Amino acid sequence: xxxxxxxxxxxxxxxxxxxxxxxxxxxxxxxxxxxxxxxxxxxxxxxxxxxxxxxxxxxxxxxxxxxxxxxxxxxxxxxxxxxxxxxxxxxxxxxxxxxxxxxxxxxxxxxxxxxxxxxxxxxxxxxxxxxxxxxxxxxxxxxxxxxxxxxxxxxxxxxxxxxxxxxxxxxxxxxxxxxxxxxxxxxxxxxxxxxxxxxxxxxxxxxxxxxxxxxxxxxxxx
Amino acid sequence: xxxxxxxxxxxxxxxxxxxxxxxxxxxxxxxxxxxxxxxxxxxxxxxxxxxxxxxxxxxxxxxxxxxxxxxxxxxxxxxxxxxxxxxxxxxxxxxxxxxxxxxxxxxxxxxxxxxxxxxxxxxxxxxxxxxxxxxxxxxxxxxxxxxxxxxxxxxxxxxxxxxxxxxxxxxxxxxxxxxxxxxxxxxxxxxxxxxxxxxxxxxxxxxxxxxxxxxxxxxxxxxxxxxxxxxxxxxxxxxxxxxxxxxxxxxxxxxxxxxxxxxxxxxxxxxxxxxxxxxxxxxxxxxxxxxxxxxxxxxxxxxxxxxxxxxxxxxxxxxxxxxxxxxxxxxxxxxxxxxxxxxxxxxxxxxxxxxxxxxxxxxxxx
Numbered sequence: 001x002x003x004x005x006x007x008x009x010x011x012x013x014x015x016x017x018x019x020x021x022x023x024x025x026x027x028x029x030x031x032x033x034x035x036x037x038x039x040x041x042x043x044x045x046x047x048x049x050x051x052x053x054x055x056x057x058x059x060x061x062x063x064x065x066x067x068x069x070x071x072x073x074x075x076x077x078x079x080x081x082x083x084x085x086x087x088x089x090x091x092x093x094x095x096x097x098x099x100x101x102x103x104x105x106x107x108x109x110x111x112x113x114x115x116x117x118x119x120x121x122x123x124x125x126x127x128x129x130x131x132x133x134x135x136x137x138x139x140x141x142x143x144x145x146x147x148x149x150x151x152x153x154x155x156x157x158x159x160x161x162x163x164x165x166x167x168x169x170x171x172x173x174x175x176x177x178x179x180x181x182x183x184x185x186x187x188x189x190x191x192x193x194x195x196x197x198x199x200x201x202x203x204x205x206x207x208x209x210x211x212x213x214x215x216x217x218x219x220x221x222x
Numbered sequence: 223x224x225x226x227x228x229x230x231x232x233x234x235x236x237x238x239x240x241x242x243x244x245x246x247x248x249x250x251x252x253x254x255x256x257x258x259x260x261x262x263x264x265x266x267x268x269x270x271x272x273x274x275x276x277x278x279x280x281x282x283x284x285x286x287x288x289x290x291x292x293x294x295x296x297x298x299x300x301x302x303x304x305x306x307x308x309x310x311x312x313x314x315x316x317x318x319x320x321x322x323x324x325x326x327x328x329x330x331x332x333x334x335x336x337x338x339x340x341x342x343x344x345x346x347x348x349x350x351x352x353x354x355x356x357x358x359x360x361x362x363x364x365x366x367x368x369x370x371x372x373x374x375x376x377x378x379x380x381x382x383x384x385x386x387x388x389x390x391x392x393x394x395x396x397x398x399x400x401x402x403x404x405x406x407x408x409x410x411x412x413x414x415x416x417x418x419x420x421x422x423x424x425x426x427x428x429x430x431x432x433x434x435x436x437x438x439x440x441x442x443x444x445x446x447x448x449x450x451x452x453x454x455x456x457x458x459x460x461x462x463x464x465x466x467x468x469x470x471x472x473x474x475x476x477x478x479x480x481x482x483x484x485x486x487x488x489x490x491x492x493x494x495x496x497x498x499x500x501x502x503x504x505x506x507x508x509x510x511x512x513x514x515x516x517x518x519x520x521x522x523x524x525x526x527x528x529x530x531x532x533x534x535x536x537x538x539x540x541x542x543x544x545x546x547x548x549x550x551x552x553x554x555x556x557x558x559x560x561x562x563x564x565x566x567x568x569x570x571x572x573x574x575x576x577x578x579x580x581x582x583x584x585x586x587x588x
Binding site for chain 2 (some may be wrong): 141
């Protein structure tokens, strides 16, 4: 799948985003992160894009607008709203938030409706590529689940790609379409060779180490 | 402290970051990502308990059980459960608390226990909280030996329980062989014992003694899961690249107070012995002997390179006629000289053949 596919507003693009949402919310359930606040869901979606190359997984969206408030994917949000409308995703803690650009945005926390989501997850598991994607997303969310609520809110402020000083807020952060500079994936991969005594880190360790280093940087370390 | 070299892809704002410090401090975290959730749960809880005991020397925490439920989100308990991020760092007291954790045990929510007797506690969890069927681990600091009790069917089935040591000491090859004996008996010995389905089956066609071409990888992953369960304070790694080749399995254990300080207990070289390839081509006996010879050489070389305490060649015999350990005869002296232990487990193509071998031993199943 190319980033263009994922970006598309067509049926296939929308389907892929909905699958990604279901997988992210399922992983959040396994990790103990539900109900998942809207900002956290978009952060997880962003991390699933930037970290995807570490596991040789497809990037769904290779670029996004760099906003002060963190990642937000309008198309993903539309698909999330559709999933709420169809009952696959449930929303709680509903409210409104004044967002960037002085616009009101729906705020809420999400979790899967198990009855309706279970057949989707079972169907996805029939495909090896989707199984691998689910494994990646689950491990990534497990790693992120170790953060405190406050650190989860602020993790983007330490991410290697998002904090690229070359890209100012309001500009497009491109890590997987034209520019292909993905500092997040580069850092995670780098961990693979840094264990003592010649041990190679596993793909799982690379994700957990990246999140642990995010944590260190949020708390003032290099 | 910087970990960048001229060949390192750019890390942008993370250039010069102390990545190796992070890797060292968290070694093993997520290393078991391919294992079943219940195995990760056991290993996560065991490592956490061992770490907490090392930090406190077992002295400052409540002398009451710690109960871990594999349910990351607690139900409505009447009082809010308190969330502890990065639980795996061992800085939070564990005992006297009911924990709701995920399979990685890197975050948890807890409520305080109020000193009930075990029976009352189990009843409360099963009946009041309706969590009796949730997989559970109980650590009781009052017990003499440092062990956990794992309840695969939850606390409403207290008789179905596995005792697992978390002392993390004295992991010998004899102990490892005993664990492999159990894995072999439960997973490999006959096609009926193999609950594996589809592409994970050891036999392509057991009636013709045709092993699957993936037999070695399947055995390797089952051993990895089984050995992690048996030695949950250890990390079992597979296919680690070495100068002298790729080792099959290694069992390593981090110092609970310094994760980057590793004790390598054992290197295991695995070989599957076959009469036929998957396509039915006969495998000459010379090839089997060559495989055994190279297995001993590999086990010795990888052990020395990794500075491991011990190494062994573990053969899984899927040949038509069981010939015992005669396949080791030509290499026994070399193995002895290089301190490589040899063991063989037979994998029967049919349950009938297996039963036939039990009869003369008086071991037939009832």
